[in-house]
Amino acid sequence: MTERGMKACGLQPMTERLWGILIDSFPKILLPGLKMTLPLTVLAFSLAMCIAVVTALIQFARVRVLTPLARLYIWVIRGTPLLVQLFVVFYGLPSLGVVLDAFPAAVMVFAVNEGAYCAETLRGALESIPRGQMEAGYCVGMSYGQVMRRIVLPQALKAAFPALSNSLIAMVKNTSLAANITVMEMFMATQRIVARTYEPLALYLEVALIYLMFSTLLTWLQRWGERRLASKGGGAHA
Amino acid sequence: MLEVRHLSKRFRDIPALSDISLTVERGDVTAVIGPSGSGKTTLLRCMNFLETADSGELTFKGKTVDLHRVSRKDMAAIRRNTGFVFQSFNLFANKTALQNVTEGLTIVRHLNAETAKEIALHTLDRVGMRDRADHYPSQLSGGQQQRVAIARAMAANPDIIYFDEPTSSLDPELIGEVLSVMRDLASSGMTMLVVTHEMRFARDVSNHVIFMDAGRILEENDSSTFFASPRETRAQAFLNSLHNS
Numbered sequence: 001m002t003e004r005g006m007k008a009c010g011l012q013p014m015t016e017r018l019w020g021i022l023i024d025s026f027p028k029i030l031l032p033g034l035k036m037t038l039p040l041t042v043l044a045f046s047l048a049m050c051i052a053v054v055t056a057l058i059q060f061a062r063v064r065v066l067t068p069l070a071r072l073y074i075w076v077i078r079g080t081p082l083l084v085q086l087f088v089v090f091y092g093l094p095s096l097g098v099v100l101d102a103f104p105a106a107v108m109v110f111a112v113n114e115g116a117y118c119a120e121t122l123r124g125a126l127e128s129i130p131r132g133q134m135e136a137g138y139c140v141g142m143s144y145g146q147v148m149r150r151i152v153l154p155q156a157l158k159a160a161f162p163a164l165s166n167s168l169i170a171m172v173k174n175t176s177l178a179a180n181i182t183v184m185e186m187f188m189a190t191q192r193i194v195a196r197t198y199e200p201l202a203l204y205l206e207v208a209l210i211y212l213m214f215s216t217l218l219t220w221l222q223r224w225g226e227r228r229l230a231s232k233g234g235g236a237h238a
Numbered sequence: 239m240l241e242v243r244h245l246s247k248r249f250r251d252i253p254a255l256s257d258i259s260l261t262v263e264r265g266d267v268t269a270v271i272g273p274s275g276s277g278k279t280t281l282l283r284c285m286n287f288l289e290t291a292d293s294g295e296l297t298f299k300g301k302t303v304d305l306h307r308v309s310r311k312d313m314a315a316i317r318r319n320t321g322f323v324f325q326s327f328n329l330f331a332n333k334t335a336l337q338n339v340t341e342g343l344t345i346v347r348h349l350n351a352e353t354a355k356e357i358a359l360h361t362l363d364r365v366g367m368r369d370r371a372d373h374y375p376s377q378l379s380g381g382q383q384q385r386v387a388i389a390r391a392m393a394a395n396p397d398i399i400y401f402d403e404p405t406s407s408l409d410p411e412l413i414g415e416v417l418s419v420m421r422d423l424a425s426s427g428m429t430m431l432v433v434t435h436e437m438r439f440a441r442d443v444s445n446h447v448i449f450m451d452a453g454r455i456l457e458e459n460d461s462s463t464f465f466a467s468p469r470e471t472r473a474q475a476f477l478n479s480l481h482n483s
Binding site for chain 2: 129130132133135136137138139140141142143146150151154155158
């Protein structure tokens, strides 16, 4: 691109000033990433997994009353935008007297949201485990709980692992939405620096790069986890 | 040792089992034979509560339970003392051959890990699978998986082992190894109730035959008498059809 072309697009050639801003802002973006984005993701995803396991097990066992409730939960959560859910909880609930701090509100919304998706992933995985193995468990005298805990769940979690990793990576990026409810995470930190320096392209690319770093790290973790799981069993495909 | 009385079961409107009664004595090897869909498998499954019978009683070692309404405790007690071998093996895919056998010993019988391992290795040895103890089911052939499944059923030293068409999903060349394990088991005095299509096994190994058709027991007889001269015309026709095929 020629210099004129760059100007036409609103681009400036890289200058020393720009490098200065990028280097200067890197820790200022990364730090909220480590202090907010990561804890938010870890907390919310852990909670989401708990919600997902319970919701999936309820449906798998076809527990009366609770199964339709689980379906209702999944239907509502999957059918509405995450951003809207954040706004309802953070800006909406105060009019009912429920006032939450931004961070706990975000953790809650992300957990409940991701829980619905992961519950479906897990339910599918649970149902992919041949029923015969459960029957074999009963026949050696195991209870339903023992069969689930020792035979079915380990295999289901393994089968669901790649899809759940997907959800985790998606969540890291979705946490940027929390900026909209005043959580001081990476994206909001970036917006503030942009407001000061007027270098939106460079800075938003920079934060994108940091998200990419986080995601790459998680992708490696996923590979490592999959290798470990594979070495621990002959595969769920038997 | 074991007695079933008036067991009936229907799937929706189709009667699967009608008024089945049978007795098994300790040391009996009973072959349950008959055409496909005659209810043989359903009978075994009802006897181990994998299916719920509509009515009927089971007396096991002197204790009688209602097959339609059995308490969890009675069910667990009976299952602990019976083994079940499935047509499709149903090994726990996340456990090695050894762990498949120890699982019931440690989790259900609360044996310590060392004792369980010792028993399991000994049992795997009896089915010729000791050298594959650390293999996962997906690393074993069908015949090997079924032998491990038999070891799993044997390990808890049950009073009876039910076999549900144990060779029906095996390649022909793998059937022999499983039958030979079952033959050894029978000659060791294990009580066995075997649903099978292997007529030679039924004739050579079992001492008792139950012939079923359309959800009823048509004939119950000594194995030698049955194969020499079946009473029922349906049984005669069934045996003839096998001979001619």
